Each structure stands twice: as C-alpha cells, then as structure tokens.
Amino acid sequence: MTKAFKALLAAAGLSLLLAQTTPAAEQPLLIDRILAVVGDDVVMLSELRIEATKMKQRLEAKNVSPMPSNSAIQKKAFDTLVMNKLQLAEANRLGIEADEETITRAINAIASNNQLTVPELQQALESEGINFNAFRDSMRDEIIVRSLRNREVTNRIQVTKSEIDSYLERSGGADGRTAVHLYYILVETPDGASPQQREEARKVALAAVERIKGGEDFRKVAQDISSGQNALQGGDLGWIEVNSIPPLFQPYVAKMQKGDIEGPVAAGRGFHILQLQDVRTGGAKIVPQTHARHILIRTNEVTSDEEAQRRLSQLRNRILNGDDFDALARSHSDDKASAIKGGDLGWSTPGNLVPAFEEQMDLLASNEVSQPFKTEFGWHIVQVLGRRQYDATDETRRDQARKAVRDEKAKEALENYLRRLRDEAYIELRLDDLNG
Structure with missing residues (x-):
C-alpha cells in the first residue's frame, strides 16, 4: 500500500x-x-x-x-x-x-x-x-x-447582506494581501465559567504568549495547551484567503505583519492567540465572460432527438433569414426561465454552464448562431452576443466573505451543538489515566 x-x-x-x-x-x-x-x-x-x-x-x-x-x-x-x-x-x-x-x-x-x-x-x-x-x-x-x-447545524445557517458588508468593511486588504498563513492557540473556558476560571485561563494564555515571545516554537506551545481543532498540528491553520479569514480574527490580522503575535483576545469560548506566519499578494481577478442566448427543445416520449434537432434547424434557418431570435425563443424555447427574456442567459463565467453547452458556445464568433447540439437538458441552438474580460474582484470578495461568515457561524453553532450533546449525556469515566 x-x-x-x-x-x-x-x-x-x-x-x-x-x-x-x-x-x-x-x-x-x-x-x-x-x-x-x-x-x-x-x-x-x-x-x-x-x-x-x-x-x-x-x-x-x-x-x-x-x-x-x-x-x-x-x-x-x-x-x-x-x-x-x-x-x-x-x-x-x-x-x-x-x-x-x-x-x-x-x-x-x-x-x-x-x-x-x-x-x-x-x-x-x-x-x-x-x-x-x-x-x-x-x-x-x-x-x-x-x-x-x-x-x-449547517443547513440552518443564514448569512445576510449586512453581515457580508460588515465583514468586508473590516477586512481591509489595502496592502494587496490575498492570503495569509496563520498559527492559532485557543485557551478554552468552560460553559458558565466563573470569574476565577476565566482569570486562570487568561493567565495560561498570557504565559503562552510570553513563551512564544521568549523564543519557544509556537507550534510546540499550541500542542501543549491549545483546545483548538488544529492543536495537534501545532495550531497551523494553513493558508487562508484574506476574505475567508474568520470574522473573529479579521480585525487583528488586518493590522498584523509577518511574525507578529496577537493576543490573548478574550472572546466566545475563551482566549485566542494568533501568529501571522506569511502573506501572499496579488492583483485584480479578471475573468473571461460570454453573453449568450439560446433556444431549448426538450426530448420526451412525444419529441424524439430527431424531431428536436429538425425543429431547431428550422428555427436557425429562420433566424439567419432575418427572423427575430428574441421572438422565436419566447415562442418555442422549453427553457421557461430564459424564454421570457428572449432566451437571454446573461453574462456567464467559465464553469457557470454545463460543459457541453460551454464547449459549443466557445466555438462561436460574436453574433454567430450554432448548429443544433445536445446536452443533458435537451437540444439547443445558441447565439453569442458578446465577449469581455471582466473584473470579478468585487464579486469574488463578496463570495469569499459570504463563505467566511457562514463557516464561522457554522463552526460556532457546531461547537455549541456538540457541547450541548455532551452536557446532556450520561458519561461515566472508569479510568483517570488515558495513557494505559
């Protein structure tokens, strides 16, 4: 093996x-x-x-x-x-x-x-x-x-527009950073922790920061004391896109330089310590886009492949002879969502449409109408209305921000859910020494 x-x-x-x-x-x-x-x-x-x-x-x-x-x-x-x-x-x-x-x-x-x-x-x-x-x-x-x-847990998480906007306001990124490599330590406090318990945890976290600043390897300290999921890996969170940094960490990371240590930060489950290991930088995200419209004929027990192909060939000839694509799509297309818009699919980025459709679309010149072709949805003809190089930086940032907020909310919700399961369960320890 x-x-x-x-x-x-x-x-x-x-x-x-x-x-x-x-x-x-x-x-x-x-x-x-x-x-x-x-x-x-x-x-x-x-x-x-x-x-x-x-x-x-x-x-x-x-x-x-x-x-x-x-x-x-x-x-x-x-x-x-x-x-x-x-x-x-x-x-x-x-x-x-x-x-x-x-x-x-x-x-x-x-x-x-x-x-x-x-x-x-x-x-x-x-x-x-x-x-x-x-x-x-x-x-x-x-x-x-x-x-x-x-x-x-996960399917119940909702992310609002205001949460995305708030996250992006905090994310900064003015220095051109695209990703960061982080190490992380969590000194956890129990549910309903007393002031004394929180103070004891704070002292543990402060001592950890002093150990690291004194030259001790962050990863070794994390393995010794951290309750985080990546504790055994030395608290190594790996590379994280700037717009995917957990919201709790984001305002701190935005101000950190390579090698900086932040914490202990008192929040949520206890006290958090971060170290910024490295950063990556990059420019805008430019993607090719195609504006297209199509007519779809679905096949079924009534409409065969041959019949669908024949009908689309007739519609294509009518379009080439001057008939309006928009009107024909509204009257004949089985894709009801696009038919009401004259078959218009809007601007699409590679990967948005099924591969068989994109393959045919990419072969066309602007304003050219394809021959009938088949995908998993049925038979199509497609016309390319335009192509462009599009700056998708903002959309990408919002998508990443939405994922970061959702992941953070899901992580917190899962931790709370698992903690509740454990708190409500009957657990009887039979052996104090787990090293046996």
Whole structure:
C-alpha cells in the first residue's frame, strides 16, 4: 500500500489501525477494558488505541513538526471517540441513516482517487490486515455524522447582506494581501465559567504568549495547551484567503505583519492567540465572460432527438433569414426561465454552464448562431452576443466573505451543538489515566 494511499485513508478518518496491521508476533499482549460509559455505549481501551493510531497517522501524513506527545494524542482521541458515540446515538434517535448507495459511492470515490477499482481497493486493504466490512462500517459512521451535522447545524445557517458588508468593511486588504498563513492557540473556558476560571485561563494564555515571545516554537506551545481543532498540528491553520479569514480574527490580522503575535483576545469560548506566519499578494481577478442566448427543445416520449434537432434547424434557418431570435425563443424555447427574456442567459463565467453547452458556445464568433447540439437538458441552438474580460474582484470578495461568515457561524453553532450533546449525556469515566 502506497504512502499516498495511506495518507488518503488517514484524511478520511479511515487510516490503518495499529492493532490490526501490526503482525501478531510483534504486538504486546493487551488486556482490553472499559475507559468510559457514554450513554448506552462504552469507550474501550482497544478503541482508544486504534483512534490514537489513526490520529498519529494523519499527523505523519501532513508532516507535522514537532509531533505532539502520545499523551496529547490519546486525550484528543478519547474526546473524539466520546463525541462520535454521542453523535451516532443522536442520529439514531432522529432516524438518520446512511443508505447503501451513498456508502458505495463514497467507497467508489476513494478507489477512484487512488486509481483503483473497488475489488483492488478491497484487496489492498485486506493485504494490510484491514477487514473490508469494518472499513465500510467506518464509512457509514462518517456519513451518518456528517448528515446529522448538516441537518441540525449547517443547513440552518443564514448569512445576510449586512453581515457580508460588515465583514468586508473590516477586512481591509489595502496592502494587496490575498492570503495569509496563520498559527492559532485557543485557551478554552468552560460553559458558565466563573470569574476565577476565566482569570486562570487568561493567565495560561498570557504565559503562552510570553513563551512564544521568549523564543519557544509556537507550534510546540499550541500542542501543549491549545483546545483548538488544529492543536495537534501545532495550531497551523494553513493558508487562508484574506476574505475567508474568520470574522473573529479579521480585525487583528488586518493590522498584523509577518511574525507578529496577537493576543490573548478574550472572546466566545475563551482566549485566542494568533501568529501571522506569511502573506501572499496579488492583483485584480479578471475573468473571461460570454453573453449568450439560446433556444431549448426538450426530448420526451412525444419529441424524439430527431424531431428536436429538425425543429431547431428550422428555427436557425429562420433566424439567419432575418427572423427575430428574441421572438422565436419566447415562442418555442422549453427553457421557461430564459424564454421570457428572449432566451437571454446573461453574462456567464467559465464553469457557470454545463460543459457541453460551454464547449459549443466557445466555438462561436460574436453574433454567430450554432448548429443544433445536445446536452443533458435537451437540444439547443445558441447565439453569442458578446465577449469581455471582466473584473470579478468585487464579486469574488463578496463570495469569499459570504463563505467566511457562514463557516464561522457554522463552526460556532457546531461547537455549541456538540457541547450541548455532551452536557446532556450520561458519561461515566472508569479510568483517570488515558495513557494505559
């Protein structure tokens, strides 16, 4: 099995399992035991070892340096196991399932991404000691959890125009920055934290800033104390488009220079620390656009391909002989949304229309009318009315801003949702030392 294949499985949360892939003769004798009772389920020591191995492989696949301690990985793995069990239980209560077709598509995608057939994927997994049915069950759980989060959190997020405008007002970018590379530490406070608890967290965050300013590696400090999702990766958030920076961080990042540290910032879940590692700059975003109009004839049990093609050929001849395209589209096109506008599709950017349509449209000169051609929607003729190079910088910025605001709201909503699940659940710890 290739390193790239292992990395892909690790990224999907389905990496090689240590207890399954290490030859039996090399494995120490382990006595399994219950670490915690989670509702009607339990967390076993064997599960913890497997989850910790998966996490370690994901970190290795990303070449994380320095690597977090085994203790830090195991504690993160334990939290992940508890939350996965709570989410699967909640999904079951709500009747959320993963159908076999969806699971099969996901497995097909993994196979395809590795240039394998599904039987070849199965053979590759089993050659490494991974049971294919266990692999499929892992996929099922991933899909169920994702469906739960989409239904209960993500699909309920709304972003208003005023929120986008407010974000853009704060985003700055006057120095030409297009992207930033950030490191991040979160010193979390519990729900309903007392003033004393918040003060203790603030002191931890202040001490972390002093460690970093004193020359200690930010990533090592993040691995030691951060509660952020990227803690094990040293708090590395990677490259983020300027207009996709989380709104909480945006006003601070806008003023930071490379190497600067900001924080601790008191907000939301606790105290936040940022370091700006690098910046990228660039100019305006210019994209080619085409203005076109079309007439569509759909095929069905009454209208065959031959009939649709014949009717469009007749309409094309009428247009070439002087008939008005606008009037003919209003009278004959089956695309009702554009028909009322004379077939006008407006200005389109590459990728906006289906590939088969764009391919034919791109072959035309201005004002030229195409021969009839077929797409998944039916048969068309199309006329190009004009072409231009368009400055899409503003639209791109607004799209990025909308995504940043939505992602931030979804992240906060998900954190609150998961916290509520955990607060309302019965969890009984059976072992204080998770390093066993």
